[in-house]
Amino acid sequence: MIPRRSxxxxxxxxxxxxxxxxxxxxxFSLGLSFADYNPFGGGITRWVGLENxxxxxxxxxxxxxxxxxxxxxxxxxxxxxxxxxxLAVLINRSGRLLGCLRGGYFIPSVVSLAAVSLIFKxxxxxxxxLNAIVTMMGGTAxxxxxxxxxxxxxxxxxxxxxxxxxxxxxxxxGLQTIPQELYEAARMDGAGRLAIxxxxxxxxxxxxxxxxxxxxxxxxxxxxxxxxIMTRGGPMGSTMTLIYYMYEKAFHRINMGAASAVAVxxxxxxxxxxxxxxxxxxxxxxxx
Amino acid sequence: MLILLFINLxxxxxxxSVSLKGEGSVLRSLADLIPKQITFxxxxxxxxxxxxxxxxxxxxxxxxxxxxxxxxFAPMAAYALLRSDSKVTRIFLVLVxxxxxxxxxxxxxxxxxxxxxxxxxxxxxxxxxxxxVDAFNVFFVYQYLKTIPHExxxxxxxxxxxxxxxxxxxVYPVLKPALAVVATNTFLINWNSFLLPFVLTSSxxxxxLPVGLAIFSQGEHxxxxxxxxxxxxxxxxxxxxxxxxxxxxxQSMLASR
Numbered sequence: 001m002i003p004r005r006s007x008x009x010x011x012x013x014x015x016x017x018x019x020x021x022x023x024x025x026x027x028f029s030l031g032l033s034f035a036d037y038n039p040f041g042g043g044i045t046r047w048v049g050l051e052n053x054x055x056x057x058x059x060x061x062x063x064x065x066x067x068x069x070x071x072x073x074x075x076x077x078x079x080x081x082x083x084x085x086x087l088a089v090l091i092n093r094s095g096r097l098l099g100c101l102r103g104g105y106f107i108p109s110v111v112s113l114a115a116v117s118l119i120f121k122x123x124x125x126x127x128x129x130l131n132a133i134v135t136m137m138g139g140t141a142x143x144x145x146x147x148x149x150x151x152x153x154x155x156x157x158x159x160x161x162x163x164x165x166x167x168x169x170x171x172x173x174g175l176q177t178i179p180q181e182l183y184e185a186a187r188m189d190g191a192g193r194l195a196i197x198x199x200x201x202x203x204x205x206x207x208x209x210x211x212x213x214x215x216x217x218x219x220x221x222x223x224x225x226x227x228x229i230m231t232r233g234g235p236m237g238s239t240m241t242l243i244y245y246m247y248e249k250a251f252h253r254i255n256m257g258a259a260s261a262v263a264v265x266x267x268x269x270x271x272x273x274x275x276x277x278x279x280x281x282x283x284x285x286x287x288x
Numbered sequence: 289m290l291i292l293l294f295i296n297l298x299x300x301x302x303x304x305s306v307s308l309k310g311e312g313s314v315l316r317s318l319a320d321l322i323p324k325q326i327t328f329x330x331x332x333x334x335x336x337x338x339x340x341x342x343x344x345x346x347x348x349x350x351x352x353x354x355x356x357x358x359x360x361f362a363p364m365a366a367y368a369l370l371r372s373d374s375k376v377t378r379i380f381l382v383l384v385x386x387x388x389x390x391x392x393x394x395x396x397x398x399x400x401x402x403x404x405x406x407x408x409x410x411x412x413x414x415x416x417x418x419x420x421v422d423a424f425n426v427f428f429v430y431q432y433l434k435t436i437p438h439e440x441x442x443x444x445x446x447x448x449x450x451x452x453x454x455x456x457x458x459v460y461p462v463l464k465p466a467l468a469v470v471a472t473n474t475f476l477i478n479w480n481s482f483l484l485p486f487v488l489t490s491s492x493x494x495x496x497l498p499v500g501l502a503i504f505s506q507g508e509h510x511x512x513x514x515x516x517x518x519x520x521x522x523x524x525x526x527x528x529x530x531x532x533x534x535x536x537x538x539q540s541m542l543a544s545r
Contacts, residue, residue: 006451014365021418025398112480114498115520132315
């Protein structure tokens, strides 16, 4: 009754877009990682096997970026998951203010990360906001983003700030699906607040926790804007991340093959981590 | 909780304060955050430099085009997916879900080289074409369509309407709540997107606001904080306004995600 052929026609725009802008690029990336490629003439000049991978694995800057990225991912994903959970529980108890609080905490996550990065570049600068607080409390002012020790933690702190409101929304949605009777029964049995959180809230939110951790991990592995705007990988490579390393390889050194190898490695890392987390958190669930 | 919220919004307050302060951006103490003299000169300077007005225009053009594309094509694909219930479309549905999860970074080099060969780098096409049908939107409308009874367009087909006619006249209006979510979500993501627009543009002619901000902050203005904060505010205001206006819809979207 519905004309089949026209249905296919309806599907065509997505199919074309998928083929040209998703499927083909993924395949192309994989292929490119085994080739020498010059986009500005000649195209693929030579197949080099695993040479691109060997080259990046032999580069100490790659490993620097690798370590920094892992530090960033762990440093932002775990605190964000915890803080936004606590935030959600607190907001959920706030009664009439709930809508207003939820909205307010969410605002930072609709501001573009480029603007957020600029704000924090200023906050972290020598005569910026953070130093005004630090000196007021008797500390010494410093250049947060120019110190190899402090630059990466500073970016991590900013990222946590920018994401907690966003992830709190997911927890809030999860909290509202927990039946009130569970809480009432627990209270009748004389359970304290902590016990209720530990034995009712936490287990009920497990699927949301998995979701928040996995989604945030996938995002955190691709950290890029912050680095471009705040540090350009410096000082002394201390904020070099994998995607920034890939960007430099591709567009500063015009080594598309090696850059594609990095892209594939990051892709594999993301897929691996996501699967691992789903597994891990499932086990925790059955243990609780 | 309200005090915590205040602290949480403080960085945005710092941005606003610095962009309005007439006496410069140096903070010696927290009291300096309250502007002694309020001025809109930084905003005027940012807008009159031409560059920012251009970024703003570019962001607007690109966002409108991408939102429009998604509003038309995503419901079409979702409808076709749902109504032609066969094995092939099952596979398509899996593909839709799979593309939702693909990290964007893997597109950077292939998109650049492909658009370069098509001579589309640094044009609006580079910023619009790849983003016209987002898999998430297809999936979202698909989920929404499932809740709508099949019968509504049946009558139209009986009367001999074509598929396009039946879809856009009868089904499309019913999708309004889902379409509002698609529009909001797509606008926010597109307006703020950085990685791909950063790589796919090379001149101020088409650069969008986030990319423009990044470039601007690296040139001669790199420590002109009053100017940079005014620019950041200009980039942030449309998303904050749109989000606040559509807060309810956005939340139902997030909850169903």
